Amino acid sequence: MSTKLEKALYNISALADLGQAITSENDFHEKIQSLLYVITGTFLANKGAILFYDKSTNRLNTSTQKGFAQADLDRLNPEELMSLGRNEPCLIGNDPVLAVAGAEVLAPMWVRHDFIGALLLSGKLTVGPYTPGDLELLSVIANQIAIALNNHTLFMDLSDKLEDNRRLYEEMRRIYHGTLQAFAAAIDAKDAYTKNHSHRVAKYSVAIARELGWNEHEIEGMYVAGYLHDVGKLAISNALLNKVTPFTPEEREEIRKHSTLSHNITSKIKFPWKNVEDMVWHHHERLDGRGYPDALAQESLSDGVRILTLADSFDAMTSQRPYRKKMDVQSAIAELRKNLDSQFDNKVMLVFCKVLAKEIKGELPEPDILPHLDRDSDLSVITDLLEGIIAELSTP
Amino acid sequence: MTSRLEGDAAIIYPKGYLNNLSGESLVIECGIYIGKGITKIIVNFSETDLINSIGISMLLQIMEDLKNIKGTICCTNMSKFLRDTFEMLGLIQHMLVFPVESDALKYLKARKS
Numbered sequence: 001m002s003t004k005l006e007k008a009l010y011n012i013s014a015l016a017d018l019g020q021a022i023t024s025e026n027d028f029h030e031k032i033q034s035l036l037y038v039i040t041g042t043f044l045a046n047k048g049a050i051l052f053y054d055k056s057t058n059r060l061n062t063s064t065q066k067g068f069a070q071a072d073l074d075r076l077n078p079e080e081l082m083s084l085g086r087n088e089p090c091l092i093g094n095d096p097v098l099a100v101a102g103a104e105v106l107a108p109m110w111v112r113h114d115f116i117g118a119l120l121l122s123g124k125l126t127v128g129p130y131t132p133g134d135l136e137l138l139s140v141i142a143n144q145i146a147i148a149l150n151n152h153t154l155f156m157d158l159s160d161k162l163e164d165n166r167r168l169y170e171e172m173r174r175i176y177h178g179t180l181q182a183f184a185a186a187i188d189a190k191d192a193y194t195k196n197h198s199h200r201v202a203k204y205s206v207a208i209a210r211e212l213g214w215n216e217h218e219i220e221g222m223y224v225a226g227y228l229h230d231v232g233k234l235a236i237s238n239a240l241l242n243k244v245t246p247f248t249p250e251e252r253e254e255i256r257k258h259s260t261l262s263h264n265i266t267s268k269i270k271f272p273w274k275n276v277e278d279m280v281w282h283h284h285e286r287l288d289g290r291g292y293p294d295a296l297a298q299e300s301l302s303d304g305v306r307i308l309t310l311a312d313s314f315d316a317m318t319s320q321r322p323y324r325k326k327m328d329v330q331s332a333i334a335e336l337r338k339n340l341d342s343q344f345d346n347k348v349m350l351v352f353c354k355v356l357a358k359e360i361k362g363e364l365p366e367p368d369i370l371p372h373l374d375r376d377s378d379l380s381v382i383t384d385l386l387e388g389i390i391a392e393l394s395t396p
Numbered sequence: 397m398t399s400r401l402e403g404d405a406a407i408i409y410p411k412g413y414l415n416n417l418s419g420e421s422l423v424i425e426c427g428i429y430i431g432k433g434i435t436k437i438i439v440n441f442s443e444t445d446l447i448n449s450i451g452i453s454m455l456l457q458i459m460e461d462l463k464n465i466k467g468t469i470c471c472t473n474m475s476k477f478l479r480d481t482f483e484m485l486g487l488i489q490h491m492l493v494f495p496v497e498s499d500a501l502k503y504l505k506a507r508k509s
Contacts, residue, residue: 006484014449017415021450034416034450041453044485046460066457125456126486 011137014042018141022148032063035145039121040066042141043134047102047122052149053078053115060117063149067122072100081118086110087146089119089138091130105130107138109146116146116153184227187234191241193321194230200372202226204311207368208348211355212303221273222304229280229308232261244322259284260293279304283312288342306345310336310352313344318373329377330385337389350393357386397421399429405436405504407497414447419454426458435467438500442473447481459490468492468507470500 021034032050040048047067051060060078062070084090089107092100100120107119119142124130130138184198191197205226209219233241236258240251247255263281271277282296282305289297301309317332327335333353340346359367360379397418399408406429410422426437437458447455462469470492474482482488494500 003484006480010449010481010484017449021416037416037419037450037453039449040456041449041451044452044456044487046456067460124486125459125490128486 011042014038014137015140015144017041018144022144028152029064031148035148036064036066039119039138039141042137043121043130044125045104045121045123046125047120049073049103049120050117050145050149051076051120052117063117065120068100068102068120072103073120076100076118078115081106081108082115084108087139087142089130089135089142105135105138107142109142109149111146111150114150116149119145180224180227183231187230190233190236190238193242194319196372197315197319198227198230200315201229201308201311203368203372204314204352205307207355207359208307208311208351209304211351212307212348217273221271221276222279222307224271224273225276225279225283225304225308226311228266228276229262229283229312230258231265231280232258232263234265235261242322246323256284256292275302275304278302279308283308285309286343287345291343301345303345303348306348310344310348314352315372326374329373330382333382333385333389340393346393350390353386353389353393357383357390360386397425399425401429401434402501403505404434405438405501406434407438407440407501409440409443411443412445414444414451414454416450419451423454423457426461430461430465430467435462435465436470436504437462437467438470438472438497438504440473440497441471441475441478442497444478445475447478452481452485452487455487468504470494470504472497472500 017038018035021031021038024031024034026034036048036050040046047065049065049068050063051065051073052063053059054061058078060073060076060081062073065073084106085108087107087110089105092103092106102122103120104123105121109116109118119138121138181199184202188195188197188199202223203226206219206223209222214222236255240247240254243251259281263277266280267277269276279302282291282294282301285291285294285296285301285305286309287298287301287306289295314332314336317327317335318329320326336344336349336352340349355364356369358364359370360383397408397410399406401407406426408422408425408429410418412418414422422439429437439455439458459469461467471482472494473496474493479488479493482491482493492500492503494503
């Protein structure tokens with residue numbers, strides 16, 4: 001095989017090495033270092049550098065280099081290099097502007113109209129000059145490296161933007177949740193007896209939804225519905241909400257309007273979650289169709305509605321009301337059990353019992369229900385009760 | 397990659413394809429011997445089939461390191477492919493090449509005496 005052909009094959013394989021280095025899964029610094037090795041190995045140059053142009057500082061930074069004095073590289077003026085040909089290597093010769101001790105050839109790197117940086121190589125170990133063929137090959141290599149560097153910059157810019165957006169989203173989420181909590185506080189402040197009710201209902205609902213295997217997005221929707229389910233009470237008079245004596249039929253009708261009012265208010269908001277409006281609207285419906293406002297039954301009630309109904313009722317039962325004393329926890333659970341099929345859903349009840357039992361046993365790192373229950377509760381009695389219901393509801 | 401010391405010369409046996417990984421190991425191995433004051437290194441290529449541009453660059457690095465300490469590099473047991481590649485690049489004129497390891501050892505010993 002002739003030397004010329006051998007050299008051509010070696011150059012082709014060097015380009016293949018270059019492609020492999022560019023597409024490798026190595027981190028960026030390792031990748032750039034491999035690229036420099038390919039170049040120095042191809043041209044037998046014992047010194048080489050890849051310089052990267054930083055637009056923000058108008059400086060050339062050394063991505064990687066071998067053999068040059070850093071101070072010499074730092075002296076290079078990017079604007080001088082920009083005036084040279086695009087991806088066209090030039091012999092430095094005696095040019096005082098381009099002089100870097102030991103450097104013999106320099107290739108400014110461009111992608112379309114953007115200056116990316118420069119490649120710098122020393123003379124060859126074999127002492128011979130860079131041939132037009134060498135410069136042509138170096139031009140191809142400079143082009144490829146320019147694209148790789150540019151892609152990296154674009155990727156880093158995108159990553160930065162993504163991170164900014166993520167931070168912004170988290171900030172908006174925090175503000176959103178703060179607003180929700182302020183809303184809930186306004187609702188609960190209307191009725192001295194239901195202080196923190198919305199917060200607890202949200203927590204209980206989330207605990208059940210999570211145990212049911214809902215994803216984080218759905219759980220967040222459940223949380224929002226829990227917080228806002230009584231927002232319609234803002235439109236009900238304080239006197240009626242805080243009335244101590246039993247309600248008249250008219251007063252009961254008035255109070256019952258709150259779920260429709262909650263729906264009217266929440267339907268004005270474009271929630272990113274499905275069914276928040278439906279959940280707040282129907283949280284007083286019953287499986288037997290005797291609930292309000294629409295007397296919906298069975299299949300018409302979504303899982304979210306069923307969860308919210310149970311969480312709301314459980315908290316109502318275990319909270320003091322102007323017209324009755326609060327129930328102890330075991331009585332409230334027994335009451336839920338008594339009203340399965342007619343009012344509450346078996347599956348939701350089973351999951352509620354399971355999650356509460358887990359919280360009592362300390363199996364959940366951040367309990368949602370237990371911290372809000374009466375501290376005087378006898379946890380062993382509650383556990384026995386829960387396990388009985390779990391066994392009963394788990395039987396096919 | 398394996399290596400051994402024979403008198404005041406280190407003999408290194410790179411394996412397989414001399415590319416990024418194996419090339420770096422070769423540089424590191426030589427660096428360890430140079431750090432210990434060894435200035436004569438024999439690279440026995442009997443277990444090396446191929447070399448790419450990165451491997452060449454690594455070899456240049458070793459030659460440069462040895463040049464800086466006035467050391468000697470001998471290459472032995474090269475396949476035809478390796479020898480042809482070094483010749484075509486003009487690299488062969490900058491290293492001492494011997495058919496087999498024992499010839500390189502003999503040369504280094506003779507030079508010492």
